[in-house]
Amino acid sequence: MKARHGTTIDVGTGPPLVLIPGIQARWEWMRPAVAALAEHFRVLTFTLAGERSGSHPFDDNLGFDNFLEQIDTALDRAGVPSAILCGVSYGGLIALRYAARRPARVRRLVLVSALAPSFAPDERIGFYARAPRLLLPLFGVAALRRARAELRTALPGWPERLRFAVRHGARVLASPVSPRLMIRRIQLLAGVDFREDVAHVAAPTLIVTGDPALDLTVPVEHTREYLELVPGARHVTLDRTGHLGTVTRPEAFARIVHQFCSDDALTANVRRAAS
Numbered sequence: 001m002k003a004r005h006g007t008t009i010d011v012g013t014g015p016p017l018v019l020i021p022g023i024q025a026r027w028e029w030m031r032p033a034v035a036a037l038a039e040h041f042r043v044l045t046f047t048l049a050g051e052r053s054g055s056h057p058f059d060d061n062l063g064f065d066n067f068l069e070q071i072d073t074a075l076d077r078a079g080v081p082s083a084i085l086c087g088v089s090y091g092g093l094i095a096l097r098y099a100a101r102r103p104a105r106v107r108r109l110v111l112v113s114a115l116a117p118s119f120a121p122d123e124r125i126g127f128y129a130r131a132p133r134l135l136l137p138l139f140g141v142a143a144l145r146r147a148r149a150e151l152r153t154a155l156p157g158w159p160e161r162l163r164f165a166v167r168h169g170a171r172v173l174a175s176p177v178s179p180r181l182m183i184r185r186i187q188l189l190a191g192v193d194f195r196e197d198v199a200h201v202a203a204p205t206l207i208v209t210g211d212p213a214l215d216l217t218v219p220v221e222h223t224r225e226y227l228e229l230v231p232g233a234r235h236v237t238l239d240r241t242g243h244l245g246t247v248t249r250p251e252a253f254a255r256i257v258h259q260f261c262s263d264d265a266l267t268a269n270v271r272r273a274a275s
Helices: 027-037 063-078 090-101 123-129 136-154 158-174 178-190 194-198 225-229 248-263 266-274
Strands: 008-011 014-018 042-045 083-088 108-110 206-211 234-237
Touching: 008 027, 014 027, 014 090, 014 136, 027 042, 027 083, 027 158, 027 248, 042 063, 042 225, 063 090, 063 178, 083 090, 083 248, 090 108, 090 194, 108 158, 108 248, 136 158, 194 225, 206 248, 234 248
Parallel strands: 014 042, 014 083, 083 108, 108 206, 206 234
Antiparallel strands: 008 042
């Protein structure tokens, strides 16, 4: 699957698309989505800056904007002047800010179960921040509990669920997260005014969410805030999913993104709405 430019994964052919991972930072957790999107796009993805497994340095002076520099580097190394930007969960805020600050480099913007511009850490995050390494097992158990209903809905047969559990579990074990860095990424958000960034997004935008009853990680109503803030933004529900739709139903997810990016009339409609 892997073609590399530096530390950027570069697979598939077609319009270039940058896929930005969530708070766990590891592109490997999204392998099913990468493979499905690569049927329609040239997919560029990476592990977020600062992780030991990647080589993109983290400059403390840049803070959150390290991730913008990382996207610039990925595009430049791939020889791509502009691309579709697709951010998942925490990666949605990275994609949003990049689209606001680098409008000439963003053809279209896709925000998948993204944290809202008004996001603020809640008590649950504060609890894990006290001792992130020590509490990682508890965090994992809580994540599994939140995902149970979604897995039963997205993968109704037990053989499907078993295969998914084995494969995704293997990906997670092979590409472990750093709880300390996950908390650090949350802390980086405090210095950024994402609501100001929203006002500068000019790219045609698609908001993808799961079922409100199934996404127990990022409430769907939070992600839907973008519909009121980004002129002309569209919304699609990835049926039978919650927060994990990119990996539980990757082909359906890729079809949604491909359909949105194939709509030649959309750019003109969004520009009219913004004017």
